[in-house]
Amino acid sequence: MKYASTILDTIGNTPLVKLNTITKDIDALVLAKVESFNPGNSVKDRMAVKMIEDAEASGLLKTGGTIVEGTSGNTGMGLALAAIVKGYKLICISTDKQSKEKFDLLRAVGAEVIICPTDVAAEDPKSYYSTAARVAKETPNSWHVNQYDNPSNAIAHYESTGPEIWEQTDGKITHFVVGVGTGGTISGVGKFLKEKNPNIKIWGIDTYGSVFKKYHETGIFDTNEIYPYVTEGIGEDILPKNVDFSIIDHFEKVTDKDAAVLLES
Numbered sequence: 607m608k609y610a611s612t613i614l615d616t617i618g619n620t621p622l623v624k625l626n627t628i629t630k631d632i633d634a635l636v637l638a639k640v641e642s643f644n645p646g647n648s649v650k651d652r653m654a655v656k657m658i659e660d661a662e663a664s665g666l667l668k669t670g671g672t673i674v675e676g677t678s679g680n681t682g683m684g685l686a687l688a689a690i691v692k693g694y695k696l697i698c699i700s701t702d703k704q705s706k707e708k709f710d711l712l713r714a715v716g717a718e719v720i721i722c723p724t725d726v727a728a729e730d731p732k733s734y735y736s737t738a739a740r741v742a743k744e745t746p747n748s749w750h751v752n753q754y755d756n757p758s759n760a761i762a763h764y765e766s767t768g769p770e771i772w773e774q775t776d777g778k779i780t781h782f783v784v785g786v787g788t789g790g791t792i793s794g795v796g797k798f799l800k801e802k803n804p805n806i807k808i809w810g811i812d813t814y815g816s817v818f819k820k821y822h823e824t825g826i827f828d829t830n831e832i833y834p835y836v837t838e839g840i841g842e843d844i845l846p847k848n849v850d851f852s853i854i855d856h857f858e859k860v861t862d863k864d865a866a867v868l869l870e871s
């Protein structure tokens with residue numbers, strides 16, 4: 607019989623699918639790695655499990671403990687799957703701009719969800735960053751994941767997503783283009799691919815309302831760049847330690863409209 611021992615063993619090895627319609631005027635083979643095939647429906651399953659397993663190994667996360675994390679929802683779903691399998695409680699701190707369906711799903715799989723306002727500064731005690739840190743401090747036997755600065759995040763992508771892309775493209779990949787939130791995906795995959803072939807270009811997708819592109823190009827953290835936007839999961843008003851700006855060749859900014867409007871065929 608061929609079966610996975612737990613749902614966590616089904617994470618990764620997602621398909622690469624050729625994009626046809628959106629790329630019809632482009633003279634290049636463009637492939638999408640469809641991370642929604644992961645059991646929690648996003649790329650975040652990979653790093654969620656890695657962060658938990660590394661915290662178990664280092665003793666930060668103990669038996670019967672509570673995992674606390676600020677998440678737009680997708681890391682939360684990865685953490686929730688691992689929490690069920692491994693027997694932990696989970697508290698997710700999120701913002702009021704994320705879709706209601708994400709919160710419903712997290713609650714359905716047993717997580718407690720605390721919702722914070724989106725349009726407050728990261729340092730504000732009401733922000734989701736501050737709330738996650740406070741809840742972790744107040745909850746006994748808890749561990750604050752901190753996907754932004756937790757090195758296991760980028761390492762997960764260095765160990766799984768990067769090698770998968772290299773093998774699936776037979777080493778022929780020339781450009782890796784990816785959304786940047788915590789930076790774990792771009793930094794881990796980018797490091798792996800550049801070690802294999804330093805000529806591969808690593809391009810990050812940033813949002814208007816986020817600080818990444820300007821910081822990358824000028825070294826200036828410009829608070830004037832920060833304003834609320836609807837797109838979920840990418841762009842930031844902080845500089846997470848997981849964004850390795852040195853391996854990123856270019857940032858492209860996208861609007862909410864780019865993300866939300868269907869292309870006319």
Ligand SMILES: Cc1ncc(COP(=O)(O)O)c(C=O)c1O
Pocket residue numbers: 648649650678680681785786787788789790791792838839840
């Ligand atoms: C679905 C999804 N894709 C990509 C990202 C961004 O990836 P990373 O945090 O590795 O930069 C996020 C971040 O929340 C996400 O939810």
